[in-house]
Amino acid sequence: MAGNDWLRPSSGRLLVEVKAVPGASRSQVSGLRDGALLVRVAAPPEKGKANEELLACLARSLGLPKSAIELVAGASSRRKRLSVPAESEALLRKLAGE
Numbered sequence: 504m505a506g507n508d509w510l511r512p513s514s515g516r517l518l519v520e521v522k523a524v525p526g527a528s529r530s531q532v533s534g535l536r537d538g539a540l541l542v543r544v545a546a547p548p549e550k551g552k553a554n555e556e557l558l559a560c561l562a563r564s565l566g567l568p569k570s571a572i573e574l575v576a577g578a579s580s581r582r583k584r585l586s587v588p589a590e591s592e593a594l595l596r597k598l599a600g601e
Contacts, residue, residue: 509539510595517592518575521561521583525553530560534600539582554578558585564598565591 509520520539527543534541546556554574562569567588577583587595 509535509599510592512589513586515589516586517589517595519585519587519595521557521577521585523553523557523581523583525581530556532561532564532598534598540595540599551578554583557583561585561587565594567591 511518522536522539522541524541524543525546525548527545530543530545532540532542542557542560544553544556544560546552558569558572558574562572565572565587571588573586575584575586
């Protein structure tokens with residue numbers, strides 16, 4: 504069910520569907536799961552800590568400053584939508600295992 508719905512162009516950037524799993528032993532991108540990029544986050548889901556670590560983890564994985572990644576939707580959900588620079592597409596697809 505991978506499909507391409509997890510990654511869409513939008514206004515010169517990319518919208519990325521992400522499934523966050525907080526409380527992991529370490530933060531890492533773990534491929535695609537249920538039509539979204541699975542990101543395990545080594546932070547608890549409280550006071551925005553997991554969201555901050557999610558953005559930091561993805562920024563590290565893509566070699567971008569954290570400020571280049573924006574949380575667009577799903578702040579209090581495990582299912583989130585992030586906006587990233589369009590030039591990150593090839594690396595995102597590689598991280599997803601495509």
